[in-house]
Amino acid sequence: QEGWNKNNGMPSEEGNHVVVYCAGAGLWQDSILKDHADDDDLPIQLVRGQSLELTMEEEEVEYGSGIHPSLPTPPLLFGKYVSPLPQRNRVLVGATYEHHDTPLSPDEVIEELRNRSDILVPHIWDRLDRSATTSTTTMITSGIRVQSRRGALGRIPMVGKWKNSWIFTGLSSRGLLYHGIYGSILAEAILTDPTTDESMMQQYPHMAWWQ
Numbered sequence: 001q002e003g004w005n006k007n008n009g010m011p012s013e014e015g016n017h018v019v020v021y022c023a024g025a026g027l028w029q030d031s032i033l034k035d036h037a038d039d040d041d042l043p044i045q046l047v048r049g050q051s052l053e054l055t056m057e058e059e060e061v062e063y064g065s066g067i068h069p070s071l072p073t074p075p076l077l078f079g080k081y082v083s084p085l086p087q088r089n090r091v092l093v094g095a096t097y098e099h100h101d102t103p104l105s106p107d108e109v110i111e112e113l114r115n116r117s118d119i120l121v122p123h124i125w126d127r128l129d130r131s132a133t134t135s136t137t138t139m140i141t142s143g144i145r146v147q148s149r150r151g152a153l154g155r156i157p158m159v160g161k162w163k164n165s166w167i168f169t170g171l172s173s174r175g176l177l178y179h180g181i182y183g184s185i186l187a188e189a190i191l192t193d194p195t196t197d198e199s200m201m202q203q204y205p206h207m208a209w210w211q
Contacts, residue, residue, distance in 0.1 A: 156207065
């Protein structure tokens, strides 16, 4: 790319306005930060997550009715998550946290997600048990999340100035919640002074946890 220069194996901002690393796990998997995965100043882990998509017969899916009133119309977030998909008769349940190289088998994925979500949405699993024609496993999806280390405030994303660039990663499984909040903070900091994150860290001191 025009203006993209290398400086000791890292991109430089020469010819660019600002460089921001914000591509998630792909940054460390055969990509531009592969050689920096074990850097002490990057307190992250790459953690596999698998999710389960269930398909139910259309007549069984009555949102907000008395048939299955506990079927969530909005997503539920409780450590795991349950969310209706755009298709009215499909529900997504996720996700596992796998720290080992060998992924869980499909049966193990189903069992873990069942154990962690059955208390809130038992009807989904009850139908899966009773009949393969009313609730079936449509697919299991898998991905790798960038997970920050847990601190006093839980897992906070890594946002700020890093080496000669900026970084925005470590959103783990909360990207849908964090991306807008911390993305706006990051954009404001860069527009204020692209050479330092000092003002951002003064305004939001909890974001400096990783520095």
